[in-house]
Structure formats: structure tokens, C-alpha cells
Amino acid sequence: MRKTFGDPVAEDLRFVVKAVVGEENFIDMHPNRSNNFCCGGGGGFLQSGLPDERRTYGKLKADQILATKADYAITPCHNCHAQIHDLSDQLDHPWQTVHLWTLLCLSLGILGPNEREYLGDDLKDVDVFHPESSNM
């Protein structure tokens, strides 16, 4: 988002995230905005068959996320989601990695039981929309 449309548009997205999770629950990582680091999922890295190098690259991002002590990292696209999810996986899941649409629908009370693949145990059963429709 930031890379394609610039910092001002990314700022609009910060407004959305804060509205969804609550201002007090939003933690920006450091450095941020255009000084932030790429997670290492993009540019084809995930498909390049170089997992060790990709994870070494991603250590900077993992350390950034760990420093926030946040329980959830919100990712804007599939490349980022897959990479940041994998970085968390390598560390035995210190954080959950979610798409923004998941949190938007959760905050609106319309997130069903089968749309919670990436929520952690803390939110898995919170405010489930039509729990009877679970296919588990």
C-alpha cells in the first residue's frame, strides 16, 4: 500500500486499523512508514526455493514484530501474510498473522466460525457470527 500509493494512503489504513482494534491496542513497529523493512515475502522470494535465505532476510522483520510485543500482526497482501506467518511459525508462534478483512469483520460482529483460520485461541471463540454454521 505504502509502496504503491505512498505514505498518506498508508496513513488512511492506520485510521482503519485503529478504528477496528481500538487506538490503545494499535502498536506501530519501528522503524515504520517508508523507513520500514520489507518482510522478505515479495519479489518472488517465497517461490524461489531459497527458504534459508528468505528466513535470514526476514529476521529483521521478525525482530521488529517481537519488539512490539503485539499478539497480532496485520498483513496487507498474500506475500506478506505467507512470509510473516512462516516467520512466526519458525519461532513457535509468538504472534498471529491476519488479513485486515478478518479483523474488520470481527469488529463488525459478522465473522463466522469458518472464517477464523488465522485467529489465535484468544479470539477464536469471540463473538462468533452464526456459530451453528461451523463445518468443523
Place this chain on the structure above:
Amino acid sequence: MADEAIKLGGKKRSVFIDKVKEILPEGGNLNLCLTCGACSSGCPATGLEGMDPRKFLRMAALGMDEEVLSTKWVWMCTMCTRCMYVCPMKINIPQLVFNARSTWPRDQRPKGILGSCDMALRNDTCSAMGATEEDFQFVVEDVLEEYQEAQPEFAEMLAPVNKKGTEFFLNQNSREPVTEPDEMVPLWKILHLVGADWTYGTKGWAAENYCMFLGDNDAWKHIVEVKKKSVEDLGCKVWLNTE
């Protein structure tokens, strides 16, 4: 012990960096490096394959084409452009990396990226996972119907396919329809609640474009053109790509 010093001299032998300069606006500023190292100090790929952005640029500037065009590092730089952002001279190192990728013999580029590009070229969906037009339409309609019934508040929700003249043409990453279709639904709900006028297209619906990452310019162009044509044929006003 340090590596042996690089000896320069003789006739200028570089062609690669000059070629890249020719195709970039302002030559990508590729000859303006102050060697400050701001690029490398903030690059997550620094150190991989014994390479970093400054070293890569300096080697190209010194005409060390053989090394520059053979290092696997070009597949470890994600071309995120942070180096260019912090560079006092705004040097386009990412484009130098991209063009280095595109000089590799096609069959020697990373198999995963190559396979994903080739799969996307197989049909007009542009899906890197090979999902066909019929597959995609079936999954979307099947999942929609299931949710319209299971969650009655969304009985009127739509996920149109090939609807003409909508405001938005929405792309979809192949991963959802192919491996986790339930993940498509939250976005549909949001679009429904805000009253967005949108559609998918059976042609060009896949959001990903691995041909770009592969450094295959012709294939990249082809994929973008197929998608563009699909948006235009449906007469949609805005093409939304979620990748």
C-alpha cells in the same frame, strides 16, 4: 585476510549497467553513487551471498558484469525500494536487480517462480495455480450460496462474476479459491455492507503475477494485457488489485 584487490584498467568492458541506464528515466541515476552505504545499512538482504546493494551497484559500475549477472543475490533482493528511498541520489538499484534477473537464461531462473509464471500463461485466468475459468466461477458461486443460506443476514450478498459496467473489477489471489475458499467471504461481506458495485471476471481474475518476479518482460506484459482486456471488455471503471 582480505580478498585480493580488484585490478581495473584496460578498455571499458561493461555493457550491462549502460544498457540499464538507457531504459531508465534519468538513467536511474546509476552513475551518481556517493558510496555512502545508506542503502546497504538498511537492507535486509545485506550479507546474503556475500552481497549488498552498494556492492552490487559498485561492481556493476566497475564493469564486473560476469559477477553481477551470475550472483544468486538478485533472487534474494525483493526489490522493495527502501535502498532508493534512503539514497541521497535516489539511485534505482532495484531496477538494476530486476534487469539482472532478466538476463538469466530463462530455464536457469528459480524453478518455483518459473513454474508459477508458466502456469499463469496457460490460460486467460492468469492463475499461477492453474485454476480455470470454470473452476473459479464454480467455487465462487458454490461458496456464496452456502453463506447466503448459513448466514441469513447475508442472503442478499452477491459475488458477481462477469457483471458488466460495474464500478470495481476485483482481482483475487489464487490461494483463496484453490486452497481456502472461506477466506474470500469476509471481503465479500465488507463490499456488501458498503454497497460496493463490483465484479470478478472469469478472465484475468488472478491477482498474482509471477512473470514480473521472473524478470520475463514479455510474459509479464502478456499477463497484464490479458487482465486489462478483461476489465475493459466488462466496461468496469476501476481495476482493484489486492496484491
